[in-house]
Amino acid sequence: MRDQGARDFQDERDHIDFLLDDELRAFRRDVRAFLRDAVPQETRDRIDRGYAATKPEIVDFLAKLSAKGWVAPAWPAEYGGPGWTQLQRMVYSTELARNAAPSIPPFGVSMIGPVLYTFGTQAQKDKYLPGILSGEDFWCQGFSEPGSGSDLASLRTKAEDKGDHYLLNGQKIWTSKAQYADRIFLLARTDEAPRKQGGISMFVLDMDTPGIVVKPIISIDMNHSLNEVFFEDVKIPADGLVGERGKGWDYAKFLLGNERTGITNVGRCRRQVERLKRLARADLIPGVDLSKDGAFLRDLARVEADLTALEISEIRILSQGKNGPSAMTGPSVLKLASAQIQQTLAELIVSTLGHYAAGRGAEFIDAFDDLGGLPPDFVDGALNEYLFGRAVSIYGGTNQIQRDILARAALETRP
Amino acid sequence: MTFLEHLTPSDETGMIRESAEKWTGGISDSDVRASKGFSSTRWADMAEMGWHGLLADPDHGGLGLGPAALSLLCQAIGRARLPEPFVASSVVCVGTLTSIGQDVTALVDGSTIAAPAGFGLPCDGVSSTITASAGAGGHHLTGTLGICEAGPDTTEFLVATKRAEALYRLPRTTEGLTVRPYGAIDGRPLARLAFDCVVPAEALITSGNAARAAIRRGNALAVSALTADATGTIEKAIDLTTAYIDERNQFGQPLAAFQALRHMVADRLVELEAARSMTDLAAFAAEDAGDAGDPKQLHDRVRARICRAAQTVGQTAIQLHGGMGMTDEMAIGHYFRRLIFLQAMMGQEAGALRDRAATLAADIEMQREVVQ
Numbered sequence: 001m002r003d004q005g006a007r008d009f010q011d012e013r014d015h016i017d018f019l020l021d022d023e024l025r026a027f028r029r030d031v032r033a034f035l036r037d038a039v040p041q042e043t044r045d046r047i048d049r050g051y052a053a054t055k056p057e058i059v060d061f062l063a064k065l066s067a068k069g070w071v072a073p074a075w076p077a078e079y080g081g082p083g084w085t086q087l088q089r090m091v092y093s094t095e096l097a098r099n100a101a102p103s104i105p106p107f108g109v110s111m112i113g114p115v116l117y118t119f120g121t122q123a124q125k126d127k128y129l130p131g132i133l134s135g136e137d138f139w140c141q142g143f144s145e146p147g148s149g150s151d152l153a154s155l156r157t158k159a160e161d162k163g164d165h166y167l168l169n170g171q172k173i174w175t176s177k178a179q180y181a182d183r184i185f186l187l188a189r190t191d192e193a194p195r196k197q198g199g200i201s202m203f204v205l206d207m208d209t210p211g212i213v214v215k216p217i218i219s220i221d222m223n224h225s226l227n228e229v230f231f232e233d234v235k236i237p238a239d240g241l242v243g244e245r246g247k248g249w250d251y252a253k254f255l256l257g258n259e260r261t262g263i264t265n266v267g268r269c270r271r272q273v274e275r276l277k278r279l280a281r282a283d284l285i286p287g288v289d290l291s292k293d294g295a296f297l298r299d300l301a302r303v304e305a306d307l308t309a310l311e312i313s314e315i316r317i318l319s320q321g322k323n324g325p326s327a328m329t330g331p332s333v334l335k336l337a338s339a340q341i342q343q344t345l346a347e348l349i350v351s352t353l354g355h356y357a358a359g360r361g362a363e364f365i366d367a368f369d370d371l372g373g374l375p376p377d378f379v380d381g382a383l384n385e386y387l388f389g390r391a392v393s394i395y396g397g398t399n400q401i402q403r404d405i406l407a408r409a410a411l412e413t414r415p
Numbered sequence: 416m417t418f419l420e421h422l423t424p425s426d427e428t429g430m431i432r433e434s435a436e437k438w439t440g441g442i443s444d445s446d447v448r449a450s451k452g453f454s455s456t457r458w459a460d461m462a463e464m465g466w467h468g469l470l471a472d473p474d475h476g477g478l479g480l481g482p483a484a485l486s487l488l489c490q491a492i493g494r495a496r497l498p499e500p501f502v503a504s505s506v507v508c509v510g511t512l513t514s515i516g517q518d519v520t521a522l523v524d525g526s527t528i529a530a531p532a533g534f535g536l537p538c539d540g541v542s543s544t545i546t547a548s549a550g551a552g553g554h555h556l557t558g559t560l561g562i563c564e565a566g567p568d569t570t571e572f573l574v575a576t577k578r579a580e581a582l583y584r585l586p587r588t589t590e591g592l593t594v595r596p597y598g599a600i601d602g603r604p605l606a607r608l609a610f611d612c613v614v615p616a617e618a619l620i621t622s623g624n625a626a627r628a629a630i631r632r633g634n635a636l637a638v639s640a641l642t643a644d645a646t647g648t649i650e651k652a653i654d655l656t657t658a659y660i661d662e663r664n665q666f667g668q669p670l671a672a673f674q675a676l677r678h679m680v681a682d683r684l685v686e687l688e689a690a691r692s693m694t695d696l697a698a699f700a701a702e703d704a705g706d707a708g709d710p711k712q713l714h715d716r717v718r719a720r721i722c723r724a725a726q727t728v729g730q731t732a733i734q735l736h737g738g739m740g741m742t743d744e745m746a747i748g749h750y751f752r753r754l755i756f757l758q759a760m761m762g763q764e765a766g767a768l769r770d771r772a773a774t775l776a777a778d779i780e781m782q783r784e785v786v787q
Contacts, residue, residue, distance in 0.1 A: 019699070
């Protein structure tokens with residue numbers, strides 16, 4: 001049954017195709033043709049089933065993208081970007097997910113890279129940008145702290161100016177992929193200021209600097225992607241300061257505002273809808289034919305309609321650009337809608353598994369061999385995505401923070 | 416035209432939006448209440464601005480514009496909750512008739528008003544049960560239709576027979592046609608039609624594949640116009656609600672200071688964005704009817720999503736108006752009822768999901784066969 005789980009969408013002419021012009025259609029075909037060869041079947045199969053890509057899989061894929069100049073779609077051409085339009089970038093990120101390619105880690109490409117080429121020194125650009133573009137340097141993000149989550153500006157990690165270096169002490173948390181990272185960008189307090197957003201600076205430094213300790217956090221999917229990072233008397237060379245001292249908060253806002261393309265994960269969602277159709281005929285629940293189950297079909301139809309609206313919203317909002325009427329509310333609207341859809345899809349997938357939702361791992365699949373009822377191997381992995389998918393409405397600003405932002409845009413009253 | 420071009424209004428389309436916003440901006444809620452379902456002055460104003468002929472060819476006095484302009488206009492009409500049968504006459508009838516080269520001059524200049532019967536309104540397919548049989552004295556039409564957007568001023572009907580086999584154009588005065596008026600939930604006039612009439616052969620304006628294509632065109636325009644109307648109505652309902660909770664004080668502060676209420680508003684802004692997206696998609700699907708394959712594939716999703724947006728925004732708007740939301744005096748209830756009317760005309764979320772689920776079931780079955 002493995003080939004089923006890995007079915008791809010190379011030649012499908014779908015409703016998105018019909019929304020694009022000839023140029024974008026041709027671009028989309030090029031991306032698909034490239035992905036057909038660039039993503040090994042085994043990787044595609046694992047990702048399709050809901051597993052995170054491994055570091056070697058990511059490294060291998062990034063090397064192929066790098067050869068095409070496709071690692072950093074949003075970067076200006078002068079810094080090594082492909083010079084694509086917003087919509088090309090949207091098509092590109094959608095196709096990556098739709099074809100179950102490893103996703104490009106955002107920390108270097110989407111987060112610190114644009115900050116460095118916009119605010120960094122020439123030396124910082126020369127030192128850091130090539131490693132991001134080649135896919136060789138892995139970055140992680142040191143923003144959240146145990147006491148500073150949604151209220152990030154209350155952060156307490158401290159960087160003291162010691163002349164030729166800053167002395168860093170404190171702790172970061174939820175640091176995704178820190179265990180793989182070569183470098184970190186982080187926010188730390190350099191000065192006391194009347195506004196808590198003041199006095200915060202941004203730094204870049206190497207993860208092998210003495211005094212940095214990474215401790216794993218095992219998440220509810222029983223996997224390890226999150227970490228705590230401790231800093232004890234870590235010396236950040238003075239040239240690790242990004243831009244101006246005390247302006248870290250501005251750079252952080254700039255950084256988060258740059259995450260626009262790929263925010264919605266519509267490619268993965270579209271693939272999940274297709275997986276649901278496959279699961280519906282996998283007959284995993286004894287005596288139940290989901291293709292005749294009105295409640296299931298109705299749930300699927302509803303989330304599919306939501307997804308269609310989200311796909312159009314993304315095209316609409318991106319094509320308006322940074323000064324369009326939805327510039328302020330767009331990202332929050334897209335994130336809320338997308339979180340809802342991603343979580344609903346993952347939940348629906350689990351609902352199609354019936355009793356198989358109880359098991360986990362390769363042994364679970366094999367164990368059924370003895371019992372004579374072998375489930376398709378794509379059953380494993382669905383729970384990973386369901387469990388870790390609960391984070392979609394938490395990271396990057398929780399749903400509640402997004403709602404606060406939207407309410408501020410719509411209401412005069414300031415609470 | 417591509418979708419991206421569609422998203423960028425042309426100069427002409429932009430002018431339509433401006434004049435629509437300007438004109439509707441001068442119409443107050445009490446004007447709309449006073450007109451009790453129809454204002455001949457407004458209908459004449461619309462004629463003056465060329466709106467009845469928006470979709471008609473210039474040689475019938477029309478502007479020759481498309482669904483993009485129509486969509487903006489219908490949003491403005493929804494915002495102002497105008498009760499006139501603009502979608503029925505100037506969108507569905509003029510659009511359908513124009514697609515088959517029929518004369519629409521009198522509809523365009525506003526001297527006549529037409530109502531689609533058995534298609535368009537409601538827009539979720541062909542609801543007609545009317546049968547037609549050709550005989551010596553002409554064509555005999557029989558059957559009844561429970562819902563038709565016809566009022567006292569409606570002068571003619573565009574009648575689809577069952578399974579969209581044929582399209583007849585009949586004057587209201589046709590002998591044997593009974594029009595029984597009743598009121599819609601949002602105050603506009605509706606009617607039940609009973610046909611037992613013999614009409615001249617010329618009343619049959621198209622049949623067979625051409626009739627099906629014309630009716631599909633009418634339905635696609637109706638989906639687009641109703642979706643746009645709903646989006647305008649949703650926008651206005653949100654505006655009224657945010658203004659109300661910003662102003663109303665309880666516990667010594669504006670209601671809008673309470674996070675629980677703020678978050679309800681935020682969630683409805685997400686609904687509004689989905690509504691806008693479906694409006695653009697429906698307009699584009701109506702624009703491109705020739706190339707889009709089966710527009711039903713999109714229409715079911717459009718109807719499902721816009722109806723849910725309409726329902727949740729309407730309910731939230733009433734809730735946030737508190738007791739005042741329950742009164743007929745406040746405008747919000749009128750917008751709520753307009754949203755209910757529009758949902759009914761689109762078959763409601765439940766109907767749209769049922770239709771889409773049937774397609775998905777067939778898809779799943781087909782894949783099963785491919786695998787086996």
